[in-house]
Amino acid sequence: MVTMHDTSVSGATSDSSNAGGLKNSRHFITPGVSKPIFEAIKKKSIPARERLCVLLLDEIDLAPHLDYLPKEDYIIGFEDTGWSRNQLVADTALVFMLRSIYGNWKQPVAFAFHDYPLNQKTQIRFIKEIAKEAKQAGLNLIALVCTHCDHNVKAIDCLLEESKSAHTIDLDGHQVVPLLDPGSxxxxxxxxxxxxxxxxxxxxxxxxxxxxxxxxxxxxxxxxxxxxxxxxxxxxxxxxxxxxxxxxxxxxxxxxxxxxxxxxxxxxxxxxxxxxxxxxxxxxxxxxxxxxxxxxxxxxxxxxxxxxxxxxxxxxxxxxxxxxxxxxxxxxxxxxxxxRTFDAFEVIKEKILGLGYDSFPARSFNLEPLQNCFDLLSEQAGSTGCENRLTCKKFSVFYNLALRSKDMASRRATEPKCEPDGLNFLLTVEDLS
Structure with missing residues (x-):
């Protein structure tokens, strides 16, 4: 294990003035729940129907590696949630993305570097913070989708128990349906x-x-x-x-x-x-x-x-x-x-039809939009089936580049693992400038 003094970062969101050692960084978006993105969503004109959305969360493997950024006088590669850092070297990036149920948009809203698996309390804090920001931005969060991994299931069960419900999680007033990704x-x-x-x-x-x-x-x-x-x-x-x-x-x-x-x-x-x-x-x-x-x-x-x-x-x-x-x-x-997944879809059906909509697409409730981004990130980093070259530094660079590129959301890896999702990023370069 590589060690360094624990570093605390005040606040629970990530913005250009609140990123610890990266506060003067050339990277616009840093680990944590991204305040600039949610501020931009608030200003966006989105039809009510397209405000119904799903929170996707998934992880991508990283190559454990430390990089020194001389301009920022900062070492990147340690576990970093946006509100705290520690001496553990990260081997995973957890990414959160919102996608519209009816609209053709998706939007990454948060990420963290961590030593697998992520602490359950930290994962739950991310989910709650994002739900709060989504509500303040005028979005209607309907469901949460993740893989079937045991640590995800335990986090969901903890939230269900806290909400005293068998099928929905109370997130800042939204009754959100947790769902295991069918593709996984x-x-x-x-x-x-x-x-x-x-x-x-x-x-x-x-x-x-x-x-x-x-x-x-x-x-x-x-x-x-x-x-x-x-x-x-x-x-x-x-x-x-x-x-x-x-x-x-x-x-x-x-x-x-x-x-x-x-x-x-x-x-x-x-x-x-x-x-x-x-x-x-x-x-x-x-x-x-x-x-x-x-x-x-x-x-x-x-x-x-x-x-x-x-x-x-x-x-x-x-x-x-x-x-x-x-x-x-x-x-x-x-x-x-x-x-459990069939049961969740029944609850989603009851919830959406109860809101006055007469139909909805099941395809809006899977992790393909995130997986397609992961495939492209790995390819851009030069990763192969035998070697993972995606480090924290490369992830940060490509993540920010993707958010600023007009066509990045629709671009595909040479050998994608999923079908095209047909979605664009909700926010444009102009929205984030």
Whole structure:
């Protein structure tokens, strides 16, 4: 551990005059809840409908490294929340972003450098501070989305207990629905499936899904039809954090191919049970990733309304995940987290329809906008699959550059892990000047 004297920074927000050793820094935005950003949002003309928003929070790995900034006489690379610093060398950046449910905007509003995992009290303080600033800026915070990691779940449970509620958190008067990111849950389910056979019950029938069926079918396809043109060997590797490849693998297209060749080639007829799991997971993602556009062939991809099929499907999906097991009967807590996510979407549906809106897109409640920013940050830093080159200094530079670049929000990494989110930053260069 690298040590230095603990340094305290007064105040709980980050602005150009309140950043400890960086108060004369060339960086406009420093760790903490960004006061300048919320001040700019207050001055922004935003339609009432587009003020309904979601708070996203996620982490990106950093390369532990200390840099001395001579002009500022400041060492960057230690744990820094904006209101305090200490001697721990940071290996993670936690970033908070607001995104509109109906509008096409997103906006980073806070970040911290920390030694993983972040202290729970600090994480909760960030959430409360951001909620307070969002309310003062005239935004209507509906939900909070994070990954399924244990420290996030514990922080949410702590806030729920504090609010004396099973499903909503009281944040400065806003009843906010905490939600686990569906994409993250799909990835962990995919990785569990890759390592284990999955036992599940569908339509009252017990079935067994086997990853080997996917590997075998892909081999058959590559030698014959190349029907699964988008699927490569990398899609079927054991550990994957690429959501795009995960979605392409656990798809209705792959499921249909399994059904077509099972029992008619070297692929055993039992592969139809694996196809049933893929068809199910494909519908799960459709139901939690839909847009405002109607799709008559796949209605779960459409908007959530009072009469849409989402609630009926979620009720059925809950039962499937409740009975899903790993070898030996282990149910795994990730399956229970799916149930928790369906419950949260029901509360969100009731909340938004109760505000007088007749529909909303499920796709507004995922972490893709943050992940797309992370992919671009890592690429700009020169990181590869074998080496992480994103340090605190590089993160700070690229973060500020992104906020000042007109097209940065829409730019994509060369090899993105998620689909495009189609959002722009709410604030422009002129708003922040």
């Amino acid at each position: 849950l799909l990835l962990v389910t995919r990785n569990l499936f890759c390592e284990n056979n999955l036992q599940f019950v569908k339509d009252g029938i017990s079935k067994l899904a086997q990853w080997q069926h996917l590997v075998q079918a892909h081999k058959i396809d590559s030698e014959r039809s190349n029907y699964l043109a988008k699927i490569t060997k990398s899609h079927l590797l054991p550990e994957s954090m690429n959501l795009t490849k995960c979605v392409q693998t656990l798809s209705g297209t792959f499921a249909g191919f399994l059904n077509t060749i099972a029992g008619k080639t070297s692929l055993p007829v039992e592969a139809t049970q694996t196809a049933d799991l893929l068809f199910f997971l494909d519908k799960v993602l459709d139901s939690l990733n839909g847009t405002m556009e109607q799709d008559i062939h796949k209605p779960l991809r459409g908007p959530i309304t009072e009469l849409s099929p989402h609630s009926k499907f979620w009720s059925e999906a809950r039962e499937v995940f409740k009975q899903m097991t790993l070898p030996g009967g282990d149910r795994g807590n990730s399956f229970a987290k799916w149930v």
